Amino acid sequence: MTTMQMGTIQLMTVLRKSDQGYILQKGKTEAFLSEQETTRKLLNGDKVDVFVYMDKQDQIVATMNLPQMVMGTYGWASVVKVVPNLGVFVHIGSSIEVLVSVDDLPIVEAVWPDVGDKLYVTLGQDKKGRLLAIPASEEQLRDEWEIADSVKLNDRVSGYVYLTSKEGSAMLTERGNRAFIHHTEREREPRLGEYVNGRVIDVKEDGTLNVSLLPFKHERIADDAEAILTYLKQRGGVMVFHDKSSPESIQETFHMSKSAFKRAMGRLMKQRQIIQEDGYTKLIDK
Template sequence: MYKGKKQVRKSIATSRLQAGLTLNMTVSRKSEIGYFLQAGDDEVFLHRNEARGPLDVGEEVEVFLYHDHENRLAATMDLPYVGLGEYGWLEVVDLSARMGVFLDNGTKKDLLLFLDDLPKLRDEWPRPGDRLLVTLKRDKLGRLLAQLVTEEEVTKISAPADERMKNKTVEGTVYKVIAAGAFLLTEDEHILFIHRDEMTERMRLGQTVRCRVSYVREDGRLNGSMKERKEVQYETDADKLLRYLVNRDGAMPYTDQTEADIIREKFQMSKSSFKRALGKLMKERRIEQVDGWTKLIQHEEA
């Protein structure tokens, strides 16, 4: 299920205790450093640091089972934000180049998303403060790990959008990065895709961005862009060139014949955007190109 505010609790009957279970257990005995809890014939230890105050023998408590830092099955009364069989957004709290990223799941031990489940490019990894849509899984040794949302599950979670969304500004969080672009889930749980050509920066898993809806597909999914609408972008690029010319006393050695890599380095825009901006300014009779230079046209004052 998709993680809302309510936590789904699991119970056990005769099954063995495993990490990831949230269940009610009874305090069977005490020790100097904690409590032994029992459910059926199974017993697990609850450290005093993981209890919410003193407990009495015979008292029933709700706990979450996990493996502690010494890889022993243990209990905590800090219940997780996301449990087994649930999906939810968890915040990234730390990175490890050797292991992966660690997520805050509401317990003292952070949850690991293993590096094999992360993008191959390190600059597409999430950063601390980013959020990932995950569930829990167990590895071969029964230890808990995070698992990214599957495409099948995000389809169940998502809601279709309608045509009224076109050109609206939305906020979304990246749940998947591919070579062609990034998939986001918006605040209203619409699936939105941003092609790399429509990005203003390389996007990473878990990043939250604001973008414009450029197209609403028949299936209710959205295409988005981090760039301004073309007519607005033309105006922005043209203003940028005018400011550059003014700061250079009205002339620059760049024209529509200048190499694309030079244009990108000098103006942080593509050659086609540069040519469109030049064309707009020439049409308005604000600039001219002379002998390989672009110059401001000085209009005589009336």
């Protein structure tokens, strides 16, 4: 039984060469170092810094490719694989991939991280001593926050989402600011670890931000109007949708609210691109 802490960097001594690598030793603990995990040739008696962990066969192994975080420290890790009902695997800067368990991910798989997303994690262990990556909590991230003292309303910000909920999402911006995205300020719920771009809608007294992922109102109206025009052109310039159409049918067809639909229709009529008559909306032939 080893007393060596897995998931840490240890200074170990080369005990002997084996067919496929080296046997390292520290105290009474031995670890296998594959040749593929070395960064230089080693001789018996050499002392090397290695990252030690338990492999799938419950053997202690080592690598000279040191990770970006160890037990007790945090760092950003890229998602490299998603396994339904199990979790996601992240790259921690070493040659190994570490599991983020389903227990530490959102209940709804639709907002699980995808390949390429990034999580702010530390290392932990399962009951068998094998490595796990554990996402940082809101409390643990507080030490990383920077006071947003130079950020202004409508400034553009980008960063990674570290918290998801029905109420909203929280992100850490590239400047290190904590930003909250209320559920009314997004078209969909971002994934945990997703990189998002938004604009500042409030700078709070505690130095954190409120951010919207939605475009400005005039930009939204322009986008909605373009969607309506595209729909009309695809149907020969005539559609059955108009100001009196049901909110449900508008949402199902155009993926916008009825109020947004009416604003876009109003713009198009003011620009004399469409006309409504006899229960139909028609393109004006110019």
